[in-house]
Amino acid sequence: MTATPMATxxxxxxxxxxxxxxxxxLFVSIAIGLAVGSQHIDFASLATDALSNTLFFRLRLxxxxxxxxxxxxxxxxxxxxxxxxxxPLADPYTLGVSGGGALGASIAIxxxxxxxxxxxxxxxxxxxxxxxxxxxxxxxxxxxxxTVLPGALLLSGIxxxxxxxxxxxxxxxxxxxxxxxxILRWLTGSLDVVGLAPxxxxxxxxxxxxxxxxxxxxxLNLLAMDEDTAATLGVNVRRCEMIVHTLCALIVGVTVSxxxxxxxxxxxxxxxxxxxxxxxxxxxxxxxxxxGAAFLILADALARTAxxxxxxxxxxxTGLLGGPVFLWLLRRRQQYSAM
Amino acid sequence: MMSKAPFEIPANATxxxxxxxxxxxxxxxxxxxxxxxxxxxxxxxxxxxxALIGSNGSGKSTLIRMLAGLLQPQSGSxxxxxxxxxxxxxxxxxREIAYVPQSxxxxxxxxVLDIVLSGRTPHTLRFRLESAQDREIAMEALAAAGAxxxxxxxxTSLSGGERQMVILAxxxxxxxxxxxxxxxxxxxxxxxxxxxxxxxVRLRQTxxxxxxxxxxxxxxxxxxxxxxxxxxGEVVATGxxxxxxxxxxxxxxxxDSNVRSQRAENxxxxxxDL
Numbered sequence: 001m002t003a004t005p006m007a008t009x010x011x012x013x014x015x016x017x018x019x020x021x022x023x024x025x026l027f028v029s030i031a032i033g034l035a036v037g038s039q040h041i042d043f044a045s046l047a048t049d050a051l052s053n054t055l056f057f058r059l060r061l062x063x064x065x066x067x068x069x070x071x072x073x074x075x076x077x078x079x080x081x082x083x084x085x086x087x088p089l090a091d092p093y094t095l096g097v098s099g100g101g102a103l104g105a106s107i108a109i110x111x112x113x114x115x116x117x118x119x120x121x122x123x124x125x126x127x128x129x130x131x132x133x134x135x136x137x138x139x140x141x142x143x144x145x146x147t148v149l150p151g152a153l154l155l156s157g158i159x160x161x162x163x164x165x166x167x168x169x170x171x172x173x174x175x176x177x178x179x180x181x182x183i184l185r186w187l188t189g190s191l192d193v194v195g196l197a198p199x200x201x202x203x204x205x206x207x208x209x210x211x212x213x214x215x216x217x218x219x220l221n222l223l224a225m226d227e228d229t230a231a232t233l234g235v236n237v238r239r240c241e242m243i244v245h246t247l248c249a250l251i252v253g254v255t256v257s258x259x260x261x262x263x264x265x266x267x268x269x270x271x272x273x274x275x276x277x278x279x280x281x282x283x284x285x286x287x288x289x290x291x292g293a294a295f296l297i298l299a300d301a302l303a304r305t306a307x308x309x310x311x312x313x314x315x316x317x318t319g320l321l322g323g324p325v326f327l328w329l330l331r332r333r334q335q336y337s338a339m
Numbered sequence: 340m341m342s343k344a345p346f347e348i349p350a351n352a353t354x355x356x357x358x359x360x361x362x363x364x365x366x367x368x369x370x371x372x373x374x375x376x377x378x379x380x381x382x383x384x385x386x387x388x389x390a391l392i393g394s395n396g397s398g399k400s401t402l403i404r405m406l407a408g409l410l411q412p413q414s415g416s417x418x419x420x421x422x423x424x425x426x427x428x429x430x431x432x433x434r435e436i437a438y439v440p441q442s443x444x445x446x447x448x449x450x451v452l453d454i455v456l457s458g459r460t461p462h463t464l465r466f467r468l469e470s471a472q473d474r475e476i477a478m479e480a481l482a483a484a485g486a487x488x489x490x491x492x493x494x495t496s497l498s499g500g501e502r503q504m505v506i507l508a509x510x511x512x513x514x515x516x517x518x519x520x521x522x523x524x525x526x527x528x529x530x531x532x533x534x535x536x537x538x539x540v541r542l543r544q545t546x547x548x549x550x551x552x553x554x555x556x557x558x559x560x561x562x563x564x565x566x567x568x569x570x571x572g573e574v575v576a577t578g579x580x581x582x583x584x585x586x587x588x589x590x591x592x593x594x595d596s597n598v599r600s601q602r603a604e605n606x607x608x609x610x611x612d613l
Contacts, residue, residue: 010469010471010474011468086445086446086447087446088447215465215466218460218465218466221457222457222460224445224447224449225445225447226440226443226444228409228438228440229438229443229457229506229509231429232407232408232409232433232436232437232438233433233457233460233461234429234431234432234433234434234460234461235429236429274447278453279447279448279449279450280453282468
């Protein structure tokens, strides 16, 4: 073999390249997201035309930013969960974390918990609790002794998701039988938002959580290789798992309580980043943050313009794109040795 | 778990790794009720090679996993450089001890060089990436393990034996003072078994590397300083290869009266009459 491995770029060079390219993609997607929509906005007269101004600053811009925040959140947690469980099919949706979060959020709304603590809505806490409960249940069921069974992991995730969806449905019917739209929003996900304030409240929690999760990139990279080796290379495996679990539940909980359970973003995006820039989690996690944001903005732009009759929920678009990717990965999984 | 302040081990320390009265029983999920490892005491000094032998299920892997810090003994203690295991931070311990498991599978197709580079983790600061020097060390480790030609391959595409060589390279890149190996030769061909032993012998000479290796391949143990034989979780013989690899001991260790051994040209050949 003549290939010289020294010629492959260093991790630092690969990381820089990934960040530059993906930031470029993100800016393009933001431009597209701001430009398209069912309502025409006259960008030339944003300052003078009150209608265009309102449409842009109260609806279009918040919607694009919400897509950015939620897409980044779901993708980075997907990448982290795949590494943590050493399972390429793991993501917040397939593991039932989104479902648990949606259930927590709909309980909070049913009980009318609208208070805020330090600018952070209690709704976030309820959603986080639901997501944490889901990930804990899935983990307990799929772990036997020292190993996580990949089949049991995904099946228990699906079961948790189904239970949570049924519970959300029941709660919504008990509280308001005409709330079919709200149910759809929880279970499919949507980026409907008015004004920038809700996004600001999300970022109070999400920004530090993203940074904390990225700080575990190296440990997650070792865990993705093999748990025993991670331990013998100095990773405190139990502590790392607990922190990453909690951060993922927190990030997913907050995003779900605002945007509902948007599927498969966390599954597709990390895999695309891997295909572009390799397996190293120190690249995959920040890369997923950027590409996830771009992906959801574009998916929502598509959802807003695809049908002449009106807007689709963005979750329908990600589901239609992501479901087949999941099946393709499932088929391809046979080449992964661990399963 | 709290990380304790780092402390220096005196350069002239001869203690290495010491296990005192180690016992372990699996609680759930296995039918074993009795101790898998029972009251085992052993010492691995720097620059000495120890072979752990014994029949299947005699507790060798459980013992070496305790020594690697992957299992907590139910009783007994492990001292590293004279200091109890629990006092060491995981990271500092990882600079002292490397572990090569029986087999390794990754769920993702990591490049071989990345796997070997991960061995540098205990020597790199948390938010630093590997340096050019780390890459050189990784390439040298790959060469020492006889796996330089695999550097650009993906780990998942390798055979069991090739993986074993790559994992050995990672352990060497870790630059440990003590190397723990769990049946590393079982999936290696003849040439790579020889490469393995030659590399270990060379590192014993040049870097005073200590080695504890679980093996069924008794021919390889001729180069070792010490053999510890386990039976039903207990040490039944300790000594040099010349002392332990004798018919009477071997028949007891393996519980088989047909075991025979023969010495020739400084090597020991052991077989069972069929």
